[in-house]
Amino acid sequence: MPTDQLHVGIEVDGAGAHPAAWRIDPDAARDALGGAGIRRAVAAAENGGATFVTIDDSLTPPATGPATRLDAVVRAAFVAPTTSRLGLVPLVHPATVEPFHLASQLGGLDHATAGRAGWLVGAGPVPGARRALDRPVAEGADLLAETADVIEVVRALWDSWEDDAVIRDTATGRYIDRDRLHAVDFVSGGTGATAGPALRTVPDGVRAPFSVKGPSIVPRSPQGHAVVFAREGTVPAGAADVVLVGFNADRPTAAPDVTGAATVLDLPVTLDTPAATAAQRRADLDGLASDGAGAGFVGSAGDLVELLRGLRGVVTGVRILPSVLWTDLPIVVRDVLPALRVDRAVPIPRPGATLRDTLGLGRPANLFAASGSTR
Amino acid sequence: MTDRQYDFPRPDAQVHFGVFFQGVNHHTIWSDPASGSQLDFETFRQVIQTAERGLFDAFFLGEGLRLRESHGRIHDLDVVGRPDAITQLAALAAVTSRIGLVATQNVTYNDPADLARRLASLDALSGGRAAWNIVTTDNAWTGANFRRGGWLDHEQRYERAAEFVQTAQAVWDGGPQGPADRPEAVRVSGSTLDVSVVPTTPRSPQQHPVLFQAGDSPAGRDFAARYAEVIFSAHGSDLDDALAFAQDIRTRTIAAGRPADDLKILPGTGFVIGDTPKEAEEKARWVKEQQVTPATALSLLGQVWGEDLSTYDPDGPLPAHDPVIDTIGETRGSPRRRQAAGDIARQWRARAEAEHLSIRQLVIAEDRSRGFVGTPAAVAERLIEFVRSGATDGCNISPWIVPSGLDDIVDKVVPELQSRGAYRTEYTGTTLREHLGLRPPVTRRDAGEPAAAVVAR
Numbered sequence: 001m002p003t004d005q006l007h008v009g010i011e012v013d014g015a016g017a018h019p020a021a022w023r024i025d026p027d028a029a030r031d032a033l034g035g036a037g038i039r040r041a042v043a044a045a046e047n048g049g050a051t052f053v054t055i056d057d058s059l060t061p062p063a064t065g066p067a068t069r070l071d072a073v074v075r076a077a078f079v080a081p082t083t084s085r086l087g088l089v090p091l092v093h094p095a096t097v098e099p100f101h102l103a104s105q106l107g108g109l110d111h112a113t114a115g116r117a118g119w120l121v122g123a124g125p126v127p128g129a130r131r132a133l134d135r136p137v138a139e140g141a142d143l144l145a146e147t148a149d150v151i152e153v154v155r156a157l158w159d160s161w162e163d164d165a166v167i168r169d170t171a172t173g174r175y176i177d178r179d180r181l182h183a184v185d186f187v188s189g190g191t192g193a194t195a196g197p198a199l200r201t202v203p204d205g206v207r208a209p210f211s212v213k214g215p216s217i218v219p220r221s222p223q224g225h226a227v228v229f230a231r232e233g234t235v236p237a238g239a240a241d242v243v244l245v246g247f248n249a250d251r252p253t254a255a256p257d258v259t260g261a262a263t264v265l266d267l268p269v270t271l272d273t274p275a276a277t278a279a280q281r282r283a284d285l286d287g288l289a290s291d292g293a294g295a296g297f298v299g300s301a302g303d304l305v306e307l308l309r310g311l312r313g314v315v316t317g318v319r320i321l322p323s324v325l326w327t328d329l330p331i332v333v334r335d336v337l338p339a340l341r342v343d344r345a346v347p348i349p350r351p352g353a354t355l356r357d358t359l360g361l362g363r364p365a366n367l368f369a370a371s372g373s374t375r
Numbered sequence: 376m377t378d379r380q381y382d383f384p385r386p387d388a389q390v391h392f393g394v395f396f397q398g399v400n401h402h403t404i405w406s407d408p409a410s411g412s413q414l415d416f417e418t419f420r421q422v423i424q425t426a427e428r429g430l431f432d433a434f435f436l437g438e439g440l441r442l443r444e445s446h447g448r449i450h451d452l453d454v455v456g457r458p459d460a461i462t463q464l465a466a467l468a469a470v471t472s473r474i475g476l477v478a479t480q481n482v483t484y485n486d487p488a489d490l491a492r493r494l495a496s497l498d499a500l501s502g503g504r505a506a507w508n509i510v511t512t513d514n515a516w517t518g519a520n521f522r523r524g525g526w527l528d529h530e531q532r533y534e535r536a537a538e539f540v541q542t543a544q545a546v547w548d549g550g551p552q553g554p555a556d557r558p559e560a561v562r563v564s565g566s567t568l569d570v571s572v573v574p575t576t577p578r579s580p581q582q583h584p585v586l587f588q589a590g591d592s593p594a595g596r597d598f599a600a601r602y603a604e605v606i607f608s609a610h611g612s613d614l615d616d617a618l619a620f621a622q623d624i625r626t627r628t629i630a631a632g633r634p635a636d637d638l639k640i641l642p643g644t645g646f647v648i649g650d651t652p653k654e655a656e657e658k659a660r661w662v663k664e665q666q667v668t669p670a671t672a673l674s675l676l677g678q679v680w681g682e683d684l685s686t687y688d689p690d691g692p693l694p695a696h697d698p699v700i701d702t703i704g705e706t707r708g709s710p711r712r713r714q715a716a717g718d719i720a721r722q723w724r725a726r727a728e729a730e731h732l733s734i735r736q737l738v739i740a741e742d743r744s745r746g747f748v749g750t751p752a753a754v755a756e757r758l759i760e761f762v763r764s765g766a767t768d769g770c771n772i773s774p775w776i777v778p779s780g781l782d783d784i785v786d787k788v789v790p791e792l793q794s795r796g797a798y799r800t801e802y803t804g805t806t807l808r809e810h811l812g813l814r815p816p817v818t819r820r821d822a823g824e825p826a827a828a829v830v831a832r
Contacts, residue, residue, distance in 0.1 A: 015554075022554045029554035033577040035469070035500040059489060061575050066554035069575045070496035077465035078500045081416070097489060100440070100520040101459075108459030112416050112466040128560075132488040132572035135522070161456065166413075170406045173670030176456075178449040181442070196524030200569075213519035215442060215449075219414060219456035 002263065005347045006308055007317030007359060008049070008337065009089070009264060010329065012041035013056035013072075017268060017321035019065040020288035028326050029066050035078055038070075041325060042079045045086060048333030049341060049348050051358055052087030054120050054229070054319060059096045060128040064289045073105045080112040087355035088113055089229055093122030094150035095137050096129050100212055102150070103157035106226045107218040115222030115354030118242075119154075121147060123234035135199045142207040144234070149188035151228060151239045153212050156184040158225045159367040160215030182368040184214030223356050224364045231266075232258060241361055244319060247296050253310045262316035262359060268296025269304065270323040271331045285323055296321065301335035308336070309345055316359070383763035390762050390798050391769030391811065392789075393433035393477070393641055394426045394781060395607075399443060401675070402645065403454045404665045404776050411778045413454050416466065421778035423467050426474055429785030430799050432810040433475035433506060434467065435587075435607075435771055436460040440484055441517045445674060446683045452671050461493050468501035475807030477506040477587055482535055483513060484521045487542035487563075488572040494584045495547055495576035503580030503806035507543075508587035508607060511536050511595075531567060533590075533598045538565035540586065540602050544818045547583050550574040581806035583816040600627035603638055604813050607771055611642025612746055617766035639811055644770035645746030648783040652750060659748040662775055663739050672735035675742075678703060679719050689735040693727050751783070755791035762797070 014037075015021040015028035022029035031037030038055070045053045057072035072090030080088060088109065092102055110117035129137040138146035162180035169177075187194065188209045195208030202208045230240035237260060244266050245256040256263050268291075270282045278298045285291070297304055311318060322328035340346040349358045356363055397403055397413060404410055411418045423434045438460045443450040460478040468476055476497060480490055498505035511532040512518075515525020527535055545561040551574065562571040588603035590596065599606045610620035617640075625635040647662055649655030667675070669689035676693070677684040681700030698716035727737045747754045761767045774780025792798035804810055814820065 026554065033499060033554075034502070038500075039469075058575075059492065059572075061557065061573050067551045067557045067573075067575060068554050068577055070499055071493045071576075073462060074465045074493055074496040074500065077462045078469050080466045081420070081469045098484070098486070098521055101485070104459040105462050108462035111414060111458050112463060114416070128571075128573060131560075132570060133486050134568050134570050166456065168405055173406075173668040174451045175405055175454055176449070176451045178451040181449055194524070195522070196518075197526035199523050199526070210522040211519070211524070212521075213441070217438070217440060217442060217457065218459060 007051040009052040009319040016324040018323040022066040085349040089118030091120040110221030118227040121230040153186040157216040161219040268321040392431045393771040435477040438479040479508040482539040491543035491546035506585035535567040581808040601631040608642040639768040672738040751787035
């Protein structure tokens with residue numbers, strides 16, 4: 001699936017991807033509490049020619065990093081009308097949001113963006129979620145199974161309306177053809193009977209099955225399905241449209257061992273500035289808080305351009321995780337992306353194109369439609 | 376109406392408008408060529424920007440968590456399929472600057488920690504314009520879409536609502552003051568929940584999102600009197616009925632320990648405006664006929680009879696037999712739900728016989744006309760009478776067509792109200808709470824900060 005062009009995504013949450021970023025740039029952390037921060041970040045990403053942005057999130061505060069954060073889907077929706085080419089990919093954790101609501105929210109985001117929505121599937125334990133949600137929250141192997149089930153039912157809900165379900169037939173007075181709407185009748189895996197009303201009292205560590213009737217309350221969206229992004233190893237093969245793979249500093253341009261999906265390399269980035277070298281900046285950040293994600297790329301804008309050129313044909317794209325958003329993002333936009341555009345190493349998304357169009361992903365066939373894809 | 380003007384108990388009261396977009400009932404006309412997409416963002420953008428041009432307090436989205444059914448099949452005659460409310464309002468926040476954004480959200484099938492956070496996020500991004508229309512559901516039919524299923528007893532629905540609201544308020548009050556502030560967990564425990572969560576969303580510019588509520592049962596009214604700040608009532612067309620409702624609500628509000636005017640009353644209302652009284656009446660008749668199509672007439676009849684009557688002749692007589700059900704069901708969201716079907720059927724048959732009405736004529740005649748019909752000046756006078764007599768604080772307008780349905784109100788009725796000194800000529804505040812003239816929320820009114828741990832009352 002990789003081509004001779006490289007898609008560039010940018011993570012835009014808060015003050016930056018490094019857990020100490022908010023201490024380096026408290027103004028950005030404060031801007032992130034209202035609409036100004038996210039609006040400025042996506043404008044920079046879109047104007048710089050990025051294909052998509054991701055928006056990190058967690059129901060509960062992370063162990064390190066700032067204590068404040070707005071819901072990622074709500075933030076993505078807020079910047080939908082002020083962007084026109086950029087894919088908007090909020091993180092939503094499959095174990096902490098009702099699957100039915102999750103399908104509605106991301107389906108709604110796809111409508112509000114005219115087909116530029118993605119879903120970054122949250123992974124790993126969410127500390128404190130069990131007590132916050134007043135029910136068991138899957139962890140470990142159960143979480144992997146739960147994630148697979150949630151993706152499956154969410155995709156089914158996205159298909160529960162065929163594209164042409166709204167017929168507005170004045171002759172018969174029918175707004176919809178109800179035969180083009182479908183119950184999903186999904187039952188997840190798990191142990192024992194469906195918990196239902198007893199869910200609150202299911203012991204921790206037991207994964208009780210859940211069921212979803214359907215259809216969705218939101219009609220099928222412009223892309224059919226929002227583009228599903230997931231980190232390698234957190235979902236079964238084939239469940240995601242885009243698999244995020246980790247950066248290996250020893251073999252930076254090695255092809256990932258992923259089949260059947262577009263691949264995007266997760267690349268933490270710390271760049272040289274006139275005031276300090278990237279290595280100094282990185283050391284300062286790590287001195288304030290340790291980052292479990294690994295250093296990623298630490299160096300000059302020119303070296304980053306060379307690395308990205310070398311990744312063409314190796315991966316579908318990269319996701320740049322700027323250590324400090326308003327230090328690294330402006331350099332990426334001013335010094336890195338233009339150099340890649342000049343020799344057509346990165347695509348320029350067209351206004352009005354869907355994220356699937358831009359990424360070269362097909363529009364999914366409808367699970368329920370008799371004739372398969374309706375396009 | 377002028378003879379009452381001098382003894383208005385609230386001679387300076389102002390009319391407040393909200394817009395309710397979009398009922399999934401037959402009142403929304405989708406068949407007309409002027410009816411736009413019910414889903415495209417552009418339709419929503421046009422309606423909300425028209426409302427903001429008209430200096431409305433709020434834009435209001437409905438939400439139901441399962442598609443309505445008739446006789447076990449998805450109901451296919453009315454508008455159905457809406458965007459997710461909070462998601463859509465967040466997008467609309469970006470194309471507006473003052474108007475309030477009201478999301479209908481269910482307390483039975485949401486998690487308080489998650490919903491409080493999403494509402495607070497909308498509030499933060501919109502600069503203090505968010506509101507929550509609190510709805511309860513108990514039926515297992517809706518629960519089939521959710522992990523817990525039909526878990527809540529009917530009698531417990533307002534207990535759940537109270538505990539949920541207290542949890543949300545605790546989350547909003549306990550939010551961090553800034554990125555460096557790491558608050559303690561707030562904990563609320565009660566009979567329907569036991570939640571402990573560290574809030575991540577900042578304190579709201581309007582302290583809390585504004586709370587709307589629409590329940591009309593005695594328990595629903597008591598809940599509103601205790602917690603709500605705006606009541607979205609069904610009592611807005613008949614003045615005596617509206618006054619009686621307002622009096623009842625004020626009595627309950629005072630009994631709950633709040634000033635009577637803590638709770639604003641905005642009934643859901645439709646408007647038909649004409650340049651002459653005759654034109655308005657003719658347009659109102661046309662609207663009714665568009666709303667009650669032959670198929671819709673048979674469907675509404677079948678809802679009372681409890682069976683599929685779609686093969687009947689809509690221009691013929693009512694069924695001679697009695698309904699097959701005792702009470703009207705839940706799955707259509709009918710205003711008559713839980714009422715005795717036999718009583719309604721007898722009334723309808725008696726009226727049809729006395730007035731020689733066909734099925735469709737009878738259904739049109741019985742269709743509750745919620746709203747105002749007339750010239751801009753006459754409608755403005757009537758609205759002022761409602762508001763200044765203390766019956767309402769304005770209304771939540773349900774346009775019968777979108778996106779153009781607010782144009783006459785904004786372009787014609789609002790200026791008539793303004794020229795009578797009964798409607799704002801500019802926004803004087805930035806938050807929804809300021810537009811509505813609301814005090815700080817009850818839980819924030821004491822000098823002290825609330826305790827981190829709350830036992831739901």
